[in-house]
Amino acid sequence: MTYAKTFRRLRKNKEKALVPFIVIGDPDYRTSLKIIKTVVESGADILELGFPFSDPIADGPTIQAADVRSLKSKIDTDKCFNFIKEVRKITDIPIGLLVYYNLIYQRGTKKFFYDCKLAGVTSVLAADVPVEESEEITQSARKHKIDTVFLVSPLTDNRRLKLITKKCRGFIYIVSRLGVTGAKEDLKESTLKLIKRVKKHTHLPLCVGFGISRPEHIQSVCKAGADGAIVGSAIVKIIEQNINNKKLMINKIKTYVESLKQATK
Amino acid sequence: MKDKGRFGRYGGIYVPETLMPAVEELEKAFNRYKNNKKFKKELDHLLKEYVGRPTPLTFCTSLSKKLGCKIYLKREDLAHTGAHKINNALGQALLAKYIGKTRIIAETGAGQHGVATATAAAKLGMECEIYMGTIDIERQKLNVFRMQLLGAKVNPVNTGGKTLKDAINDALRDWTANVQTTHYLLGSVLGPHPYPEMVAHFQSIIGKETREQILKIENRLPTAIVACVGGGSNAIGIFREFLKDKEVNLIGVEAGGLGIKTGKHAARFADEKLGRLGILHGTMTYILQDKFGQIYNTHSISAGLDYSAIGPEHSNLRDLKRAQYEFATDKETMEAVQLLSQEEGIIPALESAHAIAHTIKLSKKMKKEDIVVINLSGRGDKDMTTIAKELKFK
Numbered sequence: 001m002t003y004a005k006t007f008r009r010l011r012k013n014k015e016k017a018l019v020p021f022i023v024i025g026d027p028d029y030r031t032s033l034k035i036i037k038t039v040v041e042s043g044a045d046i047l048e049l050g051f052p053f054s055d056p057i058a059d060g061p062t063i064q065a066a067d068v069r070s071l072k073s074k075i076d077t078d079k080c081f082n083f084i085k086e087v088r089k090i091t092d093i094p095i096g097l098l099v100y101y102n103l104i105y106q107r108g109t110k111k112f113f114y115d116c117k118l119a120g121v122t123s124v125l126a127a128d129v130p131v132e133e134s135e136e137i138t139q140s141a142r143k144h145k146i147d148t149v150f151l152v153s154p155l156t157d158n159r160r161l162k163l164i165t166k167k168c169r170g171f172i173y174i175v176s177r178l179g180v181t182g183a184k185e186d187l188k189e190s191t192l193k194l195i196k197r198v199k200k201h202t203h204l205p206l207c208v209g210f211g212i213s214r215p216e217h218i219q220s221v222c223k224a225g226a227d228g229a230i231v232g233s234a235i236v237k238i239i240e241q242n243i244n245n246k247k248l249m250i251n252k253i254k255t256y257v258e259s260l261k262q263a264t265k
Numbered sequence: 266m267k268d269k270g271r272f273g274r275y276g277g278i279y280v281p282e283t284l285m286p287a288v289e290e291l292e293k294a295f296n297r298y299k300n301n302k303k304f305k306k307e308l309d310h311l312l313k314e315y316v317g318r319p320t321p322l323t324f325c326t327s328l329s330k331k332l333g334c335k336i337y338l339k340r341e342d343l344a345h346t347g348a349h350k351i352n353n354a355l356g357q358a359l360l361a362k363y364i365g366k367t368r369i370i371a372e373t374g375a376g377q378h379g380v381a382t383a384t385a386a387a388k389l390g391m392e393c394e395i396y397m398g399t400i401d402i403e404r405q406k407l408n409v410f411r412m413q414l415l416g417a418k419v420n421p422v423n424t425g426g427k428t429l430k431d432a433i434n435d436a437l438r439d440w441t442a443n444v445q446t447t448h449y450l451l452g453s454v455l456g457p458h459p460y461p462e463m464v465a466h467f468q469s470i471i472g473k474e475t476r477e478q479i480l481k482i483e484n485r486l487p488t489a490i491v492a493c494v495g496g497g498s499n500a501i502g503i504f505r506e507f508l509k510d511k512e513v514n515l516i517g518v519e520a521g522g523l524g525i526k527t528g529k530h531a532a533r534f535a536d537e538k539l540g541r542l543g544i545l546h547g548t549m550t551y552i553l554q555d556k557f558g559q560i561y562n563t564h565s566i567s568a569g570l571d572y573s574a575i576g577p578e579h580s581n582l583r584d585l586k587r588a589q590y591e592f593a594t595d596k597e598t599m600e601a602v603q604l605l606s607q608e609e610g611i612i613p614a615l616e617s618a619h620a621i622a623h624t625i626k627l628s629k630k631m632k633k634e635d636i637v638v639i640n641l642s643g644r645g646d647k648d649m650t651t652i653a654k655e656l657k658f659k
Contacts, residue, residue, distance in 0.1 A: 054425065054560040055545060057437045058281040064424060064434075076557045101279055102544045106558030128279045128544070132269070151282035155444065160285065175283055 001092050003122065003147060003170040006045060007205045007227055016218070016264040017228030019207055020235055020257060021048040021098070023066040024083050025075030027239060031246055032070075035239065035253060036087050042254050043261030046094045046122075046207075047087070048230055051080045053100040058127040062233040065240060077103055084119040094122035096149060096170070101129050104137065113140040123147035123170040131163045138167055149173050152198055154190045165202040172198060174208045174226065192224040199225055215263035222264060231260055270458020273584055275577035278457040280547045284437070287444040292459040294364045299466060304363060311355050315388065316345045318352075318470065322478035322638070327608040334631035336624065337487070338611070338641040339475050339503060346381050348614065348643030349471060349499045350452060354381035356467030358389050361448035368392040368443065371450040372436040374401055374429035374495070375569030375616060376408025377643055378452030383417035385450075393417040396436045398428040401568045408647050426562030429495075429572045433546050453496025454576035457547030461577055468502030475638060476506050483636060489514040489627065492640040493619040494590065495531070495570035497579045499642035508587060517579060518623040520565035521592035531563035532592040533575045534583060542580075550577040566595040566651065567615035569643075593622035599655050601625060602645065614643035615651065 010017055020039045025032050036047065052070035056063060075083075084095060097116070104112045104126060116124060124146055126137055131150055141148045147170030152161060154177065165172070176191040191208065198206055208221045209230030218229040238256060242249035270276045278288060298304040312318040320343050325336040341349035358369055369386045370393070373379030379395040386393035395412055399421045402409050412419050425431040433456075440449040454461045454468075479487055490507060492500035494517035507513045522530030533540040533551040539561055543552040552574045553561040565571040582588035593601070598615060601622035606612045613621060620639050631637065645652065652658075 053558075055430065055434055057434055057546065058283070058441075060438065061424075068424075071559065076559075078557075100544075102552075102554070102558040102560070105544055106541075106554070106556070127281055128547070130278060130280060130282055130285050133277055133279060153283040153286075155286040156282060157286065160282075164282070 001094055003046070003094050003205065006094055010045060014265070016222040016226065017045040017205070017207060018043055018257070018261045018264050019046040019048050019228050019230040020044045021050065021209070021230055021232030022235065023050040023052055023063065023070050024080045025052060025070035025073055026066040026236065027069045027243055028073040029075065029079065029083065033083065033086060034250060037090055038250050038254050039235070039257050040091045040093065042257035044093065044257065046096060046228065048096045048098060048232070049084065050098045051077065051100070051103055053103060056100060056127070060233060062236050062240070066236045077107055081115050081119045084121060088120040095120065096123040096125060097121055098125050098127055101126050109136050109140045113144045113146055116146050117144040121146060123149045125149040125151070125173060131160070131167050134167060151175050152194070154194050158201070161198065161201050165204065168202070168204060171205040171207050171228065172202060173230070174198060174206050176208050176210045176212065176221070191221065195221065195224045195226050215259055218260060218263040229264065270462060272461070272578045272581035275548070275550050275580040276458060276461055277549050278547060279544050279549065280457045281441070283441050284444070287440065288457050290364070294360055295459050295463050298360055298363055304359065308356055308359055311359070312352065312470065316351050316355065317343065319474040319478070320344050322475060322482065324482070325609050328605065331608060332625065332628035333633060334628050334635045334637055337479065337636065337638045339471060339638060341471060341499065341640060341642045342611070342613065342617070342644035346377070346384050347646065348377040348381065349468060349502060350378040350381035351384065352470055352502070353452065353464050353467040353498060354378065354385040354450060357448065357450045357463070358382070358385035358391065361450070362389055362391065366446060366448040368394070368447040369450050370394045370396065370436050370439050370447055371452060372396045372429065372432035373452065374432070374571055375567065375614070376401065376405035376412070376647060377569060377614070379417070379419070380408050380411045380415070382450050382452070383412045383415035386417065387415045394439070395419050396422050396432040396439070398422045398426070398432050400427040401429065401432070404651055405568055405647055406650065428562070428568065430560065430562070437546070453498040454501045454578055455496040455546060455548060455574060461548065464498050465501045465505060465578060468498050469505045471499065471502035471640065472504060472506030475503055479636070479638065485636070486510055486513050487636040487638045488631065489516055490638045490640070491516045491518060491620045491624050491627065493518045493570060493616050493642060494575060494579060495520070495572050495616065496574070497576035499640050501576060501578055503640045504582070504588060515582070515588040516623065516627070517588055517590045518619045519575070519590060519592040520567060520570035520619060521594040521597070522564040522566070524594055525592065529564040530592070531565045531570050531572060533573070534590040535592045545574045548574070548577050550580045551575050566598060567619065567648070569614070569616040570619065591623050593619040597622040602652060603656070611641070612645035613641055614645050615648045617642045
């Protein structure tokens, strides 16, 4: 399913998108697949999946630990694409990838996006590629009809915002605060201002991420005009804290994701 | 802007959007002040009266006789804090002050850059935090104490290989969260543009002095210049002034660790299987990595060379065949440390000893009148624990 269709459906139902983020293979391939299944059944509208990387500079300690667990269980780029093919058997909701550029580059940018198409990926966000360096990526992506998602932060000025909205497809990823990914208690006023500012530049849906961990956060960003909320570190933390009891882990993720989905309605 | 900060095909700006405004601000500041009269005057004064520049170019009487050619050492070990790192640390700290930043953060491997940054921050009255891998903290304990005494907070980094690469990850994260108040004082010719250019600019004083000094003493340019290469700032610092002098051989020496075949090294160029073009910490360059692009944890006896990527300008100089790159193993390095200490009474840093180790090999091809300048980028006091252990001192 495309992003456009998904957001149309949500608007019709007067809902916003819940976008859970999971690192592929955290803590291992099988469990990770079970987690995805749980997340989808609990109300995810879009999936954001990360390829594990040894040096994830845009992520905080929680996601980095997930990357380490995944890499330890011998996950590599080939296995990530296989994984997505298996996810595709259980759901047709959009799948966005969050990938560090070196993983794309080592596979060959053209081959990477061809593999995305084969696996059923909807969009790719290259975490460490700013819009100025993105030509090679956007070209290959367009060729295979993969959307390219870009980040916008509170410090992105209007000049950069114009460049970004031009290259962005699918949705815009709004970074809710300065810093790296990680669950935080409060959500700043600046996020709400940023959403309003970006709205003036684009008709693309806006999804807010970085530091969203509670149903109240989701309600407040949706009220401010966001079309969806991305929740990563908070889910990954449940994985980390219940690493020795997978049954409990799955149950907790189910309850948590359901409560988040409720907040988008 | 696609070609911004490129050295041939290498370099560029590969950072998350959250860092772009900071990188752009820094580039503007650097362009504005690098040739500004007041800034230059202030920095020159600091380098002369505080760092003790120019550093001497010392002729090695005994070593020259032994190796059969004329050996000179550019004595960056005599710069304040004991290494070339202070040149860049003061330059960037002063720049940060000019643009109104109050806090400085840095990564460090050997601890020399951390000490230099803590020193610059103390001198210029700025807050300072240093990120350092826990393995490096262990092997460079003395430098940790120095940083603490200088008033810096040392943040241990316990992720990944727990060395320089991981310290850079955490420093970048700190910068992302605190860009408005904080300058990230990167210590080598690495990272996103403008860092490789800016660090080279502040380190190029090494080569400028060397040229003047060697012309004064010998009335001719050297046959070869040898420098160790981790990220490669001391090497670029001495190479740049001689790039146009094609007759001067420029030689960078990587850390060969336990040997290239063992895979336990930090030789990005020497190992064709693991060392390939890629993207790490904001720049496109040669990087030690697996076939999928996961970055390798390197090994070297010297913390300062223990890093997976080489500065992008070095990758370009190698393509252009303007510089050549060799390596020295841990074992060869230990022999070089002893040789220089006993022949010349100078204890080199383990990093710089790689350059000496290669010069021993190089000297076999040199004639008596040939001149080799080694950039002695730092002194070895910080390495005494490692050296004592290696040589089984009791």
